[in-house]
Amino acid sequence: MNNSEVCVSIRNVSKSFGKHPVLQNINLEMYEGEIFGLLGPSGAGKTTLVKELAGLDEPTEGENFLFQQKMPSLQLIKRIGYMAQSDALYEDLSAKENLQFFSELYGLKGQKQAQRINEVMELVQLSGDTTKLVTNYSGGMKRRLSLAIALLHEPELLILDEPTVGIDPVLRKSIWKAFTDLKTQGKTLIVTTHVMDEADKCDRLGLIRDGKLIAVGTPKELKEQTNASTIEEAFLAFGGAEQ
Numbered sequence: 001m002n003n004s005e006v007c008v009s010i011r012n013v014s015k016s017f018g019k020h021p022v023l024q025n026i027n028l029e030m031y032e033g034e035i036f037g038l039l040g041p042s043g044a045g046k047t048t049l050v051k052e053l054a055g056l057d058e059p060t061e062g063e064n065f066l067f068q069q070k071m072p073s074l075q076l077i078k079r080i081g082y083m084a085q086s087d088a089l090y091e092d093l094s095a096k097e098n099l100q101f102f103s104e105l106y107g108l109k110g111q112k113q114a115q116r117i118n119e120v121m122e123l124v125q126l127s128g129d130t131t132k133l134v135t136n137y138s139g140g141m142k143r144r145l146s147l148a149i150a151l152l153h154e155p156e157l158l159i160l161d162e163p164t165v166g167i168d169p170v171l172r173k174s175i176w177k178a179f180t181d182l183k184t185q186g187k188t189l190i191v192t193t194h195v196m197d198e199a200d201k202c203d204r205l206g207l208i209r210d211g212k213l214i215a216v217g218t219p220k221e222l223k224e225q226t227n228a229s230t231i232e233e234a235f236l237a238f239g240g241a242e243q
C-alpha cells in the first residue's frame with residue numbers, strides 16, 4: 001500500500017470553532033486505491049475533517065492536499081464524490097429528478113446521463129423506486145440515494161460521511177461489496193464510521209478522539225499493537241472513549 005501514490009495529504013491541520021479546538025495538529029496521508037476509515041466517537045471531529053477534504057471548509061491552521069493540489073480547489077470538484085452526513089436531497093422531486101439535477105451540475109448529459117443514473121440506482125438497489133418522490137423515501141433509501149448521487153460522475157476519490165447509517169445489515173453488506181468493487185477499479189474511499197465491523201473492512205484506519213489522531217494502521221496492526229482481539233478493544237487501549 002505504501003508504494004501507492006499519495007492521494008490525500010493532511011498537514012499540521014488544526015481547526016477551532018471560536019475557542020473550541022475541534023481538530024488538533026492532524027498529520028495523515030491516504031493512498032490511491034485504499035479504503036481509509038476514520039473511526040471515532042460522536043463529536044471527535046470526523047465530519048469536520050472530511051468536510052475540509054471535500055473543500056467545504058478550511059482548517060484554522062495547516063493545509064490539506066488532494067491529488068497534490070491544495071484544498072479547497074474548484075478544479076478538483078469533478079474528481080471527488082462527497083456524501084454528507086445529512087442528506088442534501090430535494091424532497092419534492094423524484095429520485096430520478098434529483099439524479100438528473102446533480103448530473104447536469106457535473107456536465108453529464110443525454111445517453112451518458114441516463115446510463116449512469118441506471119447504473120448507480122442499480123448499485124444502491126433503488127432501481128424499482130426511481131420515480132418515487134424523495135419525501136416518500138425511508139431514511140435508509142435517502143442514504144442510498146445520496147450515495148448514488150456521490151457516485152454519479154465516477155469520481156476517483158469518494159468521501160463518505162457515515163454512508164450506512166440507517167441501512168439494514170443485508171443492504172449494508174451489499175453496499176460494502178460495492179465499496180470493495182470501487183476500490184478494485186482503483187478508486188480511493190474515505191469512510192467515517194462508528195461501526196466496528198465496518199472498521200474491520202477498511203484497509204487502514206485512523207482513530208480519532210477529541211480532535212486528535214491517536215493511531216493509524218491496518219485493523220490487524222492496530223489489534224496486534226494493543227494485544228486486542230477486536231478494533232473496539234484496540235481503540236480503548238489507544239485511549240479512545242467508549243463508542
Ligand SMILES: Nc1ncnc2c1ncn2[C@@H]1O[C@H](COP(=O)(O)OP(=O)(O)OP(=O)(O)O)[C@@H](O)[C@H]1O
Pocket residue numbers: 017022040041042043044045046047048049085
Ligand atoms: N460549525 C460549527 N460550529 C461550532 N462547533 C462545531 C461546528 N461544527 C462542528 N462543531 C463541533 O465540533 C466538534 C466535532 O464535530 P464533528 O461533527 O466533526 O464530529 P464527528 O466526529 O463527525 O461526530 P459524529 O460522529 O457525531 O458526526 C463537536 O463538538 C461539534 O459540536
